[in-house]
Amino acid sequence: MITSSFLTRSLLYAGLSIVLWILYFQLLDVSALLTHDILSSSKANKGWISWVHELYPRLAVEKLRFPESFFLTKAHQLLLRFTWTSQVLLTYFSFSVFLFPRFKKIYAGLFDTCIQNKYIPYITTLLYTSLLLVVYNAIIEFNGLLYFSAFYHPVGIGKLLLPCLPSLAILWVIYGTLLTSIATTIFLPKKWFSASVAALAFIYYQLILFGFGKYDHGFSTLTYALLVYPFFLWKSEKKSFDTTSPAWSLVLIQCLIALSYFYCGIEKLFTSGAAWFYSDNLEQHLLLHDTALGLSLAQHEVLCRWLSFGVVCMQCSFIVLPFYKKSRYVLLPAGFIFHTAAWLLLDAGGWFNPWWAMYLFFLFPLQPQETK
Amino acid sequence: MTFNIRQIVIFFFLLMSFIPFLLMTDLFPFMRFAMFAETVRAIPQKEFFTVEVLNARGGSQSLSERQIGLDDSHLNYLARRYYYNGQLDFFSTELKKSGLLKDNEKITVTQKIIVNGEWQKHVLLIK
Known part of the structure; x- marks a missing residue:
C-alpha cells in the first residue's frame, strides 16, 4: 500500500534527481571553458592546471596529437561520470534509508563470512605461484631497462617511491626480495609479514616498468589480491581459531575482481555506447592487431557484433559474482574463454593471464560467520 | 561511531x-x-610507432626482439612521446648508446597512421 509519506519521499527523490541533471546540463558550458584554459596553458603554469597535468600525465603529448574537440568530449564525459555517480549515491541512500529498507538485505552480511583453515595453504600457494609466474624473469627485464635509463619518467606515486631508475645492485635487491618473500609466504608458518613484503616488492617492480611509459592493466587484479591478502593472513594467524578464519578480506578481493570486470564493461558503455558492439568495432580491432585467427574472424560481421555484445554483458555481469555464488559456474568459464580469445585474436597478454588466475578466490567455499 | x-x-x-x-x-x-x-573509428588519430633495427644487408628486426626489457607497446609509447616533443633524435641517440646495436646496424622509427580509413607508413628516422 502506498502511503502519503512514501509518496512525499519518492517525490523528494525524483526532485533531487531532476536538479542533479539540470546542474549537469548547466555545467557543460563551464567544462568547455575550463578545457580551453587547460589546453592553452603550459605545464609550467602553477595552480590548478599543474594539478590537472599531474593527474593526466599524458596530456602534454596528447594535446599535440588531438584537436580540442577530443578533449571537450573527455571533459563532458568526466562531468557525466560525476553526475552519474551522484545519481547512484542518491538512489542508494534513497532506496536503503527511506524508500525500500529491505533493499539492504541484498548486501547485508556480505563480509560476515569465514573459511575453513584447511583451504588456506591452497589459496596461499596458488596466489604466490601466480606471482612467481609473473616475476620470475624480472631481473632480465631490469637488466635490459638499465640501458635506457634516459627514458625513465616516473609518474604518480613513482615520483615519490622511485624518482630515478635504481642501480643494478638495488634492482637485484628488489628481485631477491620478491623471490624470497614469495618462498617464505608459501613455505613458512607465519606468513602475513612476508606477504606484505611481497606486495610492496611487486609494487616496486611495476613502478619500474611503468616508468617507461605504459601502464599494464594485466597485473591489476593480482595487485589488488596481493595488497589485501596480508590482512587475511594477519587475521587468521592472530588468533588460534579452531577450524575457521574470518574471510572478510577474501570477500573484499572477490569484490575488487568483480568490480574490475564491471568497470571494464561500463567504461566501454560510457566511452563508446552501443557503437562498441553495434558497429564494425571488433572487426577493426582484429584487423589492427593482425593475427591469423583474428583476420579470419574479422570476415564474419554478424558473429563479431554478437561477440562484442557478449563481452560487454559478461563484463558487466561480474558485479553479481560476490552476491550470487552460483553465477561463477557461468561467469568464470566465460572469463577464461574471453582472456584466451583476447590472447589468440588480439595478441593481448599471454597464455597465462593473472586475471583468470585470480578466479582462485571464487573456488573455495566461504560460509556465514557464526555470531557469538 | x-x-x-x-x-x-x-x-x-x-x-x-x-x-x-x-x-x-x-x-x-x-x-x-x-x-x-574507444571504438577504433572514434579515435581521431590512430597511430602506431615501431622501432626496428636495420642491418647492413637491409634486413630489419623489431628492437623488442632483443630481450631489452621493453616490448613493442612500450617502444610505441616512448617513440610517440619523443616524436611529439620533437626529440626523436635524442631518442635514437640514446637507443644507439645502449650498446645493443652492432656498428653496421641502424635504428629506424616508423609511424603507421590511418588516413581516410587507409593505413599509411611514414619512416620518421633512420640513424
Whole structure:
C-alpha cells in the first residue's frame, strides 16, 4: 500500500534527481571553458592546471596529437561520470534509508563470512605461484631497462617511491626480495609479514616498468589480491581459531575482481555506447592487431557484433559474482574463454593471464560467520 | 561511531578502485580499465610507432626482439612521446648508446597512421 509519506519521499527523490541533471546540463558550458584554459596553458603554469597535468600525465603529448574537440568530449564525459555517480549515491541512500529498507538485505552480511583453515595453504600457494609466474624473469627485464635509463619518467606515486631508475645492485635487491618473500609466504608458518613484503616488492617492480611509459592493466587484479591478502593472513594467524578464519578480506578481493570486470564493461558503455558492439568495432580491432585467427574472424560481421555484445554483458555481469555464488559456474568459464580469445585474436597478454588466475578466490567455499 | 580495521580497509579499497573510473585516469596501483573502450573509428588519430633495427644487408628486426626489457607497446609509447616533443633524435641517440646495436646496424622509427580509413607508413628516422 502506498502511503502519503512514501509518496512525499519518492517525490523528494525524483526532485533531487531532476536538479542533479539540470546542474549537469548547466555545467557543460563551464567544462568547455575550463578545457580551453587547460589546453592553452603550459605545464609550467602553477595552480590548478599543474594539478590537472599531474593527474593526466599524458596530456602534454596528447594535446599535440588531438584537436580540442577530443578533449571537450573527455571533459563532458568526466562531468557525466560525476553526475552519474551522484545519481547512484542518491538512489542508494534513497532506496536503503527511506524508500525500500529491505533493499539492504541484498548486501547485508556480505563480509560476515569465514573459511575453513584447511583451504588456506591452497589459496596461499596458488596466489604466490601466480606471482612467481609473473616475476620470475624480472631481473632480465631490469637488466635490459638499465640501458635506457634516459627514458625513465616516473609518474604518480613513482615520483615519490622511485624518482630515478635504481642501480643494478638495488634492482637485484628488489628481485631477491620478491623471490624470497614469495618462498617464505608459501613455505613458512607465519606468513602475513612476508606477504606484505611481497606486495610492496611487486609494487616496486611495476613502478619500474611503468616508468617507461605504459601502464599494464594485466597485473591489476593480482595487485589488488596481493595488497589485501596480508590482512587475511594477519587475521587468521592472530588468533588460534579452531577450524575457521574470518574471510572478510577474501570477500573484499572477490569484490575488487568483480568490480574490475564491471568497470571494464561500463567504461566501454560510457566511452563508446552501443557503437562498441553495434558497429564494425571488433572487426577493426582484429584487423589492427593482425593475427591469423583474428583476420579470419574479422570476415564474419554478424558473429563479431554478437561477440562484442557478449563481452560487454559478461563484463558487466561480474558485479553479481560476490552476491550470487552460483553465477561463477557461468561467469568464470566465460572469463577464461574471453582472456584466451583476447590472447589468440588480439595478441593481448599471454597464455597465462593473472586475471583468470585470480578466479582462485571464487573456488573455495566461504560460509556465514557464526555470531557469538 | 567507531571504526575497526575491517571497515577502514573495505572502505578504502572499494573507494580507491572507483576513483580511476570517476576521474578517467590511472592512480597506480588502482587502475582505470579502459582497454579497448574507444571504438577504433572514434579515435581521431590512430597511430602506431615501431622501432626496428636495420642491418647492413637491409634486413630489419623489431628492437623488442632483443630481450631489452621493453616490448613493442612500450617502444610505441616512448617513440610517440619523443616524436611529439620533437626529440626523436635524442631518442635514437640514446637507443644507439645502449650498446645493443652492432656498428653496421641502424635504428629506424616508423609511424603507421590511418588516413581516410587507409593505413599509411611514414619512416620518421633512420640513424
